[in-house]
Amino acid sequence: SSGINAEWPLRREPPFIQIKLKMFYRRLHIPDHLLTIADKYMDCHISGEEFLWEFADDETYKTNYTKLHYKLLQRQLFITKEFIVVSPDVLCGKCMVSILTVVDSPMSVLRKANHFFYALNYDATEQKLCEERCNILVGSEY
DSSP, rough: OOOOEEEEEEEESTOEEEEEEEEEGGGGGOOOHHHHHHHHHHHHHSSSSHHHHHHOOOHHHHHHHHHHHHHHHTTTTEEEEEEEEOOOGGOOOEEEEEEEOTTTHHHHTTTTTTTTEEEEEEEETTEEEEEEEOOOSTTTOO
């Protein structure tokens, strides 16, 4: 029901190999009241003319915004702290999942096939969303 991301192989008993997978949720698995919060968060990332002019055509501004917003939401995942362990024979397909940071353009996700993104953590037990933060610290003190 939810997405998975291969993290690293685990060895249990030779010759068996098992893979520890990080869990992701799609929008349809997130409660509606949390999706409202997630949508407001995404609107901050995709607002502005730069978003639309990258893919502008003869249609109106509003139509373009609606189409692209919908396409982005289809590629949005929510990372969790949950893991599962499976054997390699149950895996099929391949995709790329990356974090959406303030310096990334959401449009970069649409340019690549099988590319998904996440920006929010989802805690299924607490029914909470929180922002995933990444920092790059520069300087001699770091």
